[in-house]
Amino acid sequence: GAVVSQHPSWVICKSGTSVKIECRSLDFQATTMFWYRQFPKQSLMLMATSNEGSKATYEQGVEKDKFLINHASLTLSTLTVTSAHPEDSSFYICSARGVSGVNEQFFGPGTRLTVL
């Protein structure tokens, strides 16, 4: 089946630093990737949608200068949390949709970010 990986699985950083999270589709080409944020015991909140080779589309209320998304290839999208602060601490999940799997998103295992 379609596999999506995320790296790192967890990261701890100091306030003010930037953190990059990678999302890769391992066995299919992902035309669209989605980035979610999830707080404990809550649902997924869509942050942005990225299409390969074009700018990401951010959801209302998500700061695009804070959360930089790059979808440089059909197998890789990155989320960079710039100048991270403790309130950015959360669980970040990516998902990917391929050309053939238009009715389904495949999810990565998530990245836990802790900002001290």
Added chain:
Amino acid sequence: AQTVTQSQPEMSVQEAETVTLSCTYDTSENNYYLFWYKQPPSRQMILVIRQEAYKQQNATENRFSVNFQKAAKSFSLKISDSQLGDTAMYFCAFMKHEALNAGNNRKLIWGLGTSLAVNP
């Protein structure tokens, strides 16, 4: 705008018994997809079952089945012969059915989830 409602924040069931999780949604669309996702303690999101709105037959995947009532906009999940490994958060989700090249990225609209505990 579409909304998805899961009215049961928490549920529990005894091992080997059957449990039903409810989900209702609101949309003016006629064609769409509905999903149940499972998120176990590992937090890896797993697709449990998918239903296409234009199909009248309820989807079934082994011990998991749905009761899809389009007119009532209801999409419940039944888990038969519950197992300890079924303990997880369950999310109901909605997605529009649009043309492949419509430019829409087919966002998922999520419910708040139901935390299911299967007790030994």
